[in-house]
Amino acid sequence: MLTYVFVCGKNWVLSLAELAAYFRARNIKFVIEYFSREFFVIQIEPIAVASLMADLGGTLKIGKPKTVLPTVTVKEAFLKKNRQAQKHIIQAMGASGISTGMTSATAEKIFFGVSVYFTDNTFSSVSGRIQRFVGSTVKDELRALGKNAGFMGTSSARQAKLTNVEVIKKRLVENQAEVLFCIGKEQTWVAITVAVHNPFEFQKRDIYKPNQRKIFAMPPRLARMMVNLSLCREGKVLLDPFCGVGTILQEALLERSEVVGLDVNAWCVKAAEENLEWLIREYGLKEADFRVLQGEVGRMVEKVGLESVDCIASEPDLGPALREFPTVPYAKRIIAKLEPLFFEFIDQAYRVLKSEGRLVVVTPYIKTRSKEAVTMPIGERLEAIGFKRVYIFSRDMFSEKLEIGRLLHTSSLVELDERHKIGREIHILQK
Numbered sequence: 409m410l411t412y413v414f415v416c417g418k419n420w421v422l423s424l425a426e427l428a429a430y431f432r433a434r435n436i437k438f439v440i441e442y443f444s445r446e447f448f449v450i451q452i453e454p455i456a457v458a459s460l461m462a463d464l465g466g467t468l469k470i471g472k473p474k475t476v477l478p479t480v481t482v483k484e485a486f487l488k489k490n491r492q493a494q495k496h497i498i499q500a501m502g503a504s505g506i507s508t509g510m511t512s513a514t515a516e517k518i519f520f521g522v523s524v525y526f527t528d529n530t531f532s533s534v535s536g537r538i539q540r541f542v543g544s545t546v547k548d549e550l551r552a553l554g555k556n557a558g559f560m561g562t563s564s565a566r567q568a569k570l571t572n573v574e575v576i577k578k579r580l581v582e583n584q585a586e587v588l589f590c591i592g593k594e595q596t597w598v599a600i601t602v603a604v605h606n607p608f609e610f611q612k613r614d615i616y617k618p619n620q621r622k623i624f625a626m627p628p629r630l631a632r633m634m635v636n637l638s639l640c641r642e643g644k645v646l647l648d649p650f651c652g653v654g655t656i657l658q659e660a661l662l663e664r665s666e667v668v669g670l671d672v673n674a675w676c677v678k679a680a681e682e683n684l685e686w687l688i689r690e691y692g693l694k695e696a697d698f699r700v701l702q703g704e705v706g707r708m709v710e711k712v713g714l715e716s717v718d719c720i721a722s723e724p725d726l727g728p729a730l731r732e733f734p735t736v737p738y739a740k741r742i743i744a745k746l747e748p749l750f751f752e753f754i755d756q757a758y759r760v761l762k763s764e765g766r767l768v769v770v771t772p773y774i775k776t777r778s779k780e781a782v783t784m785p786i787g788e789r790l791e792a793i794g795f796k797r798v799y800i801f802s803r804d805m806f807s808e809k810l811e812i813g814r815l816l817h818t819s820s821l822v823e824l825d826e827r828h829k830i831g832r833e834i835h836i837l838q839k
């Protein structure tokens with residue numbers, strides 16, 4: 409098993425759930441050694457990290473740890489400015505091989521960066537100082553190795569971490585030249601970035617596909633996370649019965665699964681087909697197999713076939729676009745109006761899925777004026793039909809010493825953009 413650090417996106421529970429589902433779908437053994445809002449440390453079987461990164465929607469960076477420090481030493485060094493602790497960190501960094509790695513990666517002038525991630529917010533005020541300290545430590549080591557180096561810091565107004573765009577533009581992965589200083593509760597992992605999320609690839613699929621629909625479409629990163637949560641992979645059949653312009657279908661096709669789309673709107677059917685054809689050309693997916701059908705979700709079994717798909721990932725209508733936060737009674741009326749469509753969908757979904765197939769479905773999560781969230785109570789209906797809720801995390805996924813508390817009870821995930829009045833509640837179910 410190899411240990412990696414995963415720097416996650418904003419919704420860390422969703423990012424961790426995606427990783428766990430991705431490994432499970434492929435029978436890749438893994439143990440979560442540590443998790444926090446900013447990063448995870450996971451032991452996994454040897455795997456090609458660049459292709460793992462390309463397959464994930466919720467991970468921003470993957471790092472290979474080079475040394476591990478006790479966090480008390482990091483606290484002493486930076487919160488109490490203890491010289492002895494600082495020396496200890498310099499020694500550990502020197503023995504880690506980080507700077508020799510940089511010298512072997514490029515013959516040109518070295519240009520490197522440092523990003524600091526932490527669990528305990530008391531490090532927030534000193535993260536800039538830690539970044540400069542680690543930067544000058546590496547620079548001194550490189551000078552001792554006869555190499556001059558440029559160090560890329562961040563301005564004090566921002567947090568002390570480089571964005572993935574900066575890492576890509578400065579070629580820091582190829583040059584083994586980004587140090588990740590990840591401060592956990594008890595241990596601090598000092599790692600080198602080995603893969604980075606490429607936002608340009610996801611953006612390309614979002615804004616360069618031939619047909620787009622701004623208001624309804626889902627961001628490709630979220631679509632990819634849903635595909636992964638559905639345990640979709642090569643050789644499986646994935647259905648999206650509210651496929652719109654085909655965002656979820658695109659991401660599933662990239663996982664080399666067979667995809668089937670359905671939408672009541674004829675324009676959407678044609679738009680999704682053209683988008684998938686574009687994707688196949690753009691990514692050279694020679695063996696790709698897809699069908700997009702027109703029809704009502706109530707005719708899903710008739711259109712797609714009984715027990716014919718392994719996974720369903722879908723986002724039905726989430727209600728009207730709201731200009732302001734609704735009152736609770738109004739939000740409840742929106743939900744009540746949508747319920748028949750969702751119930752019809754769930755009934756049909758159960759019949760279309762193969763045994764043990766997975767359903768990943770988004771329901772509306774409406775923020776109201778009184779701050780109370782109004783959601784769709786689909787639990788009873790799902791159980792009456794025979795679906796089982798999937799609890800995303802299980803004890804055996806985590807290292808024994810780790811306290812996991814409420815995570816074990818996670819059965820739905822909320823994705824909420826601050827600007828939006830309606831968020832998404834993502835449910836995971838199994839037939």
Ligand SMILES: C[S@@+](CC[C@H](N)C(=O)[O-])C[C@H]1O[C@@H](n2cnc3c(N)ncnc32)[C@H](O)[C@@H]1O
Pocket residue numbers: 621624625626649650651652653654655656670671672673676703704705706723724725726749
């Ligand atoms: C929220 S959008 C899905 C967006 C999609 N994920 C995308 O990225 O384009 C919902 C879609 O469901 C379709 N739809 C609405 N009612 C339907 C029904 N009864 N049966 C099938 N499709 C329906 C709409 O035409 C719309 O394209």
